[in-house]
Each structure stands twice: as C-alpha cells, then as structure tokens.
C-alpha cells in the first residue's frame with residue numbers, strides 16, 4: 001500500500017526577495033506586524049519528486065492550527081512574512097503552505113516541526129550575507145545570474161535554482177532562490193531536478209527593499 005504522505009524524494013526550500021514582490025505591477029501588502037526585514041524570507045518547503053512532479057494537499061483533514069505553532073509565531077513573523085493582500089498577520093500564507101505542501105511532508109511532520117524545520121534551514125543559509133560576500137547587494141544591480149549561483153554554490157556546496165520576475169519597468173530581477181534538501185530535512189543536496197518557469201535573463205536586477 002502506497003503511503004501518500006511519503007510520496008516524494010526531496011524538498012525545495014524556496015526563499016523570496018521582498019523587494020521583488022513589491023516593485024511589480026501587482027499588489028502587495030505589508031503584514032500587520034509591519035514592513036518585513038530586508039532579507040530573503042521563506043516562501044515554502046515543498047516536497048517534490050525526482051521526476052519533477054510533486055504531491056499537494058495530501059490531507060484535507062489537517063487544517064493549519066495557529067495554536068500548534070504558538071511558541072514560534074514571532075519567529076514565523078520575522079522569517080516567513082507574508083506580502084500578499086489583504087494585510088494579515090501571516091496566518092493565511094502559513095495555512096496555504098501547510099495545507100498544500102506541509103501535509104505531504106514525511107509521514108508526516110507535524111505542523112510545529114514542519115515550520116520549525118523551515119526556520120532552521122533559513123538560519124543555516126544567510127543568502128543576503130552570502131551575496132554580500134560576493135559583492136552582490138540589493139542596490140538595483142544589474143548582476144550576472146551565473147555569479148549569483150556561483151556565490152551560493154561556493155558558500156553551501158550546491159547550485160541553487162534562481163527564479164526571476166519582472167519589475168514595473170519590465171526588467172528581469174531576482175525573485176526566488178530554490179535550494180534542495182533531502183527527504184528528512186537534515187541536509188542540503190544537489191537538486192535532482194530543477195523547477196520550470198521563472199526564467200532569468202543572464203543579467204538581472206537585485207532591487208532595494
């Protein structure tokens with residue numbers, strides 16, 4: 001019998017640069033806790049298969065329950081801030097991520113452990129500092145995409161996937177950074193497969209936030 005919750009091979013750990021969410025032609029809203037830090041926040045920790053497919057919404061009976069993460073709420077607010085409208089404290093984003101992706105993790109990580117794992121992975125990977133060490137700063141740019149990937153590879157040993165979106169004037173910019181993590185969440189790994197979409201130009205902006 002196939003256990004649905006185990007039906008994945010690794011995680012994508014996805015980070016977002018807030019400046020690139022907020023300078024497009026689309027809406028954004030700061031959370032009720034105020035403007036987030038100028039840092040790469042968490043977007044999600046997504047179970048994925050080696051063939052590129054992924055499970056989602058694995059347990060319709062498991063709704064996000066804020067009381068299960070009450071002892072890490074302030075960490076979630078600072079490390080996993082929401083930028084979507086309407087303004088809220090982040091609960092909508094976390095609920096979406098738990099229900100779509102978290103319910104497919106291991107067999108299965110409980111909500112508290114799932115969110116705590118993501119925070120731990122973020123604390124191991126200070127992307128802003130890593131870029132700074134390579135002379136890459138959120139000051140507009142442009143920067144070479146390959147230099148950005150190289151900076152992360154040099155610091156952590158593995159090549160990330162970088163996802164771009166387009167600013168209000170049509171320029172390609174750094175939006176999300178994907179790193180791969182093994183099935184149990186204990187180690188970063190080389191990505192078995194890269195996601196499609198969000199293609200970057202060879203030279204991209206890194207906007208101020």
Ligand code: 5GP
Pocket residue numbers: 021022024026027028084085
């Ligand atoms: P989708 O069209 O799948 O909702 O989102 C496509 C991409 O745009 C996603 O990476 C998502 O993060 C981003 N996005 C979705 N909704 C909004 C929005 O209201 N404002 C901005 N700035 N980005 C959004």
Ligand code: 5GP
Pocket residue numbers: 016021043044081082083084092093096097100
């Ligand atoms: P996805 O399915 O793309 O992982 O999750 C995106 C969903 O989370 C969308 O419904 C989007 O509106 C919501 N969301 C809330 N806050 C954010 C945010 O800060 N960034 C992105 N990309 N999506 C967010």
Ligand code: 5GP
Pocket residue numbers: 012046047048052053054055100195196197
């Ligand atoms: P987008 O259209 O913004 O790239 O993706 C929308 C949402 O679909 C993401 O936020 C995420 O929830 C899910 N998604 C897109 N691509 C992948 C992928 O390659 N792997 C996994 N696990 N989820 C994905």
